[in-house]
Amino acid sequence: MEDNQTPLTLKYRPRRFDQVTGNVDAVTVLRGLAATKNPRAILIYGPTGTGKTLLSNIYAHSVVCKGKREFGCEPCGGCGECENWDSTFSGEFGNTSIRQVSAADFTNSDQAINSMISDLDYSWGPFIINEIDRFKNLQSIFLQRLERQIKHSIIFTTTNIEAIDSQFKGRCTIINTHRLDDQQMSDYLRMICKKEGFTADDRMIHRMLEKLAGQDSKGQVRDALNLLEQYFAVNEVNKFN
Numbered sequence: 001m002e003d004n005q006t007p008l009t010l011k012y013r014p015r016r017f018d019q020v021t022g023n024v025d026a027v028t029v030l031r032g033l034a035a036t037k038n039p040r041a042i043l044i045y046g047p048t049g050t051g052k053t054l055l056s057n058i059y060a061h062s063v064v065c066k067g068k069r070e071f072g073c074e075p076c077g078g079c080g081e082c083e084n085w086d087s088t089f090s091g092e093f094g095n096t097s098i099r100q101v102s103a104a105d106f107t108n109s110d111q112a113i114n115s116m117i118s119d120l121d122y123s124w125g126p127f128i129i130n131e132i133d134r135f136k137n138l139q140s141i142f143l144q145r146l147e148r149q150i151k152h153s154i155i156f157t158t159t160n161i162e163a164i165d166s167q168f169k170g171r172c173t174i175i176n177t178h179r180l181d182d183q184q185m186s187d188y189l190r191m192i193c194k195k196e197g198f199t200a201d202d203r204m205i206h207r208m209l210e211k212l213a214g215q216d217s218k219g220q221v222r223d224a225l226n227l228l229e230q231y232f233a234v235n236e237v238n239k240f241n
């Protein structure tokens with residue numbers, strides 16, 4: 001895909017902990033957990049588009065990385081697992097030991113349970129399960145699994161922590177992602193504008209923040225990148241390089 005055709009959310013999807021904006025506490029805990037490489041259950045919750053899935057992936061890659069991890073448990077970027085990062089998202093599991101699914105991909109809980117449990121039994125690396133809140137009995141099935149020793153880390157994500165049983169939560173390390181505050185978002189928008197060759201004056205940044213707030217996306221990075229994409233398309237002629 002041409003670089004300028006790649007959606008900004010993919011182009012700027014972090015592959016290292018130090019590329020994650022905001023969320024210092026979440027990053028610190030995940031670095032610490034990744035340091036031991038011990039299998040564990042992690043539940044990441046927070047608003048949509050704030051980094052739950054990407055943090056799950058950085059953690060999982062840090063754990064399976066076969067190269068020399070950099071300081072702070074950063075994935076090396078060069079080993080087979082790191083080079084096949086995108087396979088984790090495309091479902092080409094042959095190229096990576098990390099499995100990733102979303103409960104939202106299944107129409108009913110039986111289907112989700114059958115598929116996920118057989119995946120889990122045959123997995124040879126961390127397992128990322130997005131939207132675990134989707135089916136109630138999915139939680140009870142995994143709860144049974146978490147009561148035994150697990151072979152590999154399982155990372156669950158949800159936007160809806162209220163829908164998660166306290167027993168289930170009790171078996172996971174809980175991590176929370178947050179919306180960026182206005183200063184963090186302004187700095188982030190400026191950084192992307194600069195990389196893309198667009199000027200970002202105070203008025204433009206202010207308008208972006210207002211737009212995000214107006215569409216109920218305050219502090220959400222995915223929505224901010226989508227908005228920027230529209231802005232870049234409209235202002236392509238004014239690009240300064």
Ligand SMILES: Nc1ncnc2c1ncn2[C@@H]1O[C@H](COP(=O)(O)OP(=O)(O)OP(=O)(O)O)[C@@H](O)[C@H]1O
Nearest residue numbers: 009012013020021048049050051052053054221222
């Ligand atoms: N904290 C962040 N720092 C940098 N980029 C981010 C951050 N959060 C989100 N993004 C950007 O937004 C995209 C979507 O993030 P991600 O898939 O991790 O969101 P999510 O929290 O899992 O959302 P959902 O609840 O909708 O699944 C990423 O590919 C990345 O480009």
Ligand SMILES: [Mg+2]
Nearest residue numbers: 052053130157
């Ligand atoms: Mg997600």
Ligand SMILES: [Zn+2]
Nearest residue numbers: 065076079082
């Ligand atoms: Zn690596």
